[in-house]
Amino acid sequence: MSSSKASPRRSTILEVAYQAGVSKTSVSRYFSGERDRLSEAMQTRIASAAKRLNYRPNQMARGLKGGHSRLIGMLVADILNPFSVAVMHGVEQACRARGFSLVVCNTDNDPAQERDHLALLAAYRVEGLVINAAGQPSRELKQLAEQGTPLVLLDRSLGELEADEVGLDNARTIDMALDHLSSQGYGDLLYLSEPTSQASSRQIRLERFEQQRERRGLMGQAISLSLDKDASSLEKAITDFLASPSQRPKALLCANGNVTLAVTRALQAQGVMPGTIGLMGIDELDWCQLVTPGITTLAQPTKDIGRAAAETLLQRLESRGEAAPPRRIHYQPRLLARGSTQRHPTSTA
Amino acid sequence: MSSSKASPRRSTILEVAYQAGVSKTSVSRYFSGERDRLSEAMQTRIASAAKRLNYRPNQMARGLKGGHSRLIGMLVADILNPFSVAVMHGVEQACRARGFSLVVCNTDNDPAQERDHLALLAAYRVEGLVINAAGQPSRELKQLAEQGTPLVLLDRSLGELEADEVGLDNARTIDMALDHLSSQGYGDLLYLSEPTSQASSRQIRLERFEQQRERRGLMGQAISLSLDKDASSLEKAITDFLASPSQRPKALLCANGNVTLAVTRALQAQGVMPGTIGLMGIDELDWCQLVTPGITTLAQPTKDIGRAAAETLLQRLESRGEAAPPRRIHYQPRLLARGSTQRHPTSTA
DNA sequence: TTGTAAGCGTTATCAG
């Protein structure tokens, strides 16, 4: 005498067929976009039966039969980073527009989680992969690639793996930063980056900085450190830089949004007044215009990047086995010049 | 003469069984956590065959047979909101820890997208749903609920729908804000909210504000407006408030992180100096401590909320059909008092 | 401990 009304089991194609007085096949056709091959009468009957039963085709069964999961997988290195979210947003919209669903997995920059998630995505037979993940291509990833799962690398490239890539033009970005800083009169620069071993884009930026700084005859150095640890190492790096003797105006260049945040905090913790030192960051953040006197940034076109990634992937998907060479798409950043790289006119006179 | 090496088709349980010289069933058992019921010898043979073939069970097939997708669906109203992401992060971790995978769908606060996504999640037979979405329960959602899919509402409650709820203690949150503001000497308050029709939590906060403001004999008012439109209406509201004659110190209270951002921008655009007016927000953001003189906030325990949501859901899942009454879990915020609600001592003398 | 066989809900193939 259980009073709980048994949850009306999900209806199947068979039940719809029965109610409509037609065959499974016809119902299947109705829901697979082949309605034009059914008589008006039949269409109506199926429609009403389906509605009455609240029928939805079971994707699991569909995927099983046809091998089409209509799923795209995405690996995100750090979901708490607004940049990643913005890109993901773009990827998702593009996928949806083409009838694919996106399953996003966050790896927290942890190779173990990355492997787990890849296994999961493989188990669900995703048809393609957008990867923004740590370091070396894991065995899992290579296998997926070998098995013919198309993949596009986002913001990072994985040496051994030949795949499409979408991201920022990192070299050009550094050049733009250097252009701006030196045109503002800064001649002694400290480049601050997160550890480069995990991400190729970090490596490229750092190398380019060193190379171009030298070529342009600017002073300074580049260092990379982990932000997870206590802030002391970062603060020390900044203090040392500030204390070092130099004739030329000093500026800090932050390799990404995380660094910009950490540096801004460190500066504030040490009571360094804005204007004492130049400050510029790669990646635009909500608050960069807000904190006095405004932080100059190079903004990535996150939405474009996301959309491009998805579209590159879906194109591969459509032209299976055509073995086109890998595509590399690199976007230009946009300079948002603000007060943090404006030297005080008063001190110039 | 195609040179493309045909992508080695994904291997199946049958192939593994064949290679290992055993039956499908044994392989299935091996991968379903029933290894202890297999002889050592067999385990080894299966293991090596599986590895050799790089075999992974097909979740689609699994789900089809057993009805267990091991999938949890989550609807997020606005993925670009850091609060949502933080909560999502918590949900995801908790799900993963219990062997479930999370499929996140962003609705951009759009009922149409919400319906689409719900249909999708239903098609993939998710076993449970975490919902943080707009307005009225859609027909889709009701049907899912009726069909017995457990769901937990996050940060918002949906009138007609009886479901578990996890979120902030909104009334208490408003009270804490009022306590803090009045203890700091502010006596004329403007409460700024996004439109309340979509989200119950916004409604509760707004009503509570009006009620308590009056009860405490404070001056002021509450208004709600859309942030999407041009900033002018917000700026006007603030200007009017500032211009209105009043003997008592004025303060702005922002209903959530989005509002805090918009208000901070508006204040800056109008050149209103910090200290001229009090400022406080619900939701902590990366930059609140950064913008001078630091913005006072009430921080939500996002991770706890996310975890609680997932765990409530998974518990329901385990105790099917026990028809326990809905659970309501409400968390307390944490006050982070900063300069923006510190009245200038100098002006007090 | 191991294997056999019957589905799970769809789609694809082939007839009518």
Add this chain to the structure above:
DNA sequence: CTGATAACGCTTACAA
């Protein structure tokens, strides 16, 4: 235009 029927890859009684 419509409908049987055989897969798809896996789990799960039921046997042995």
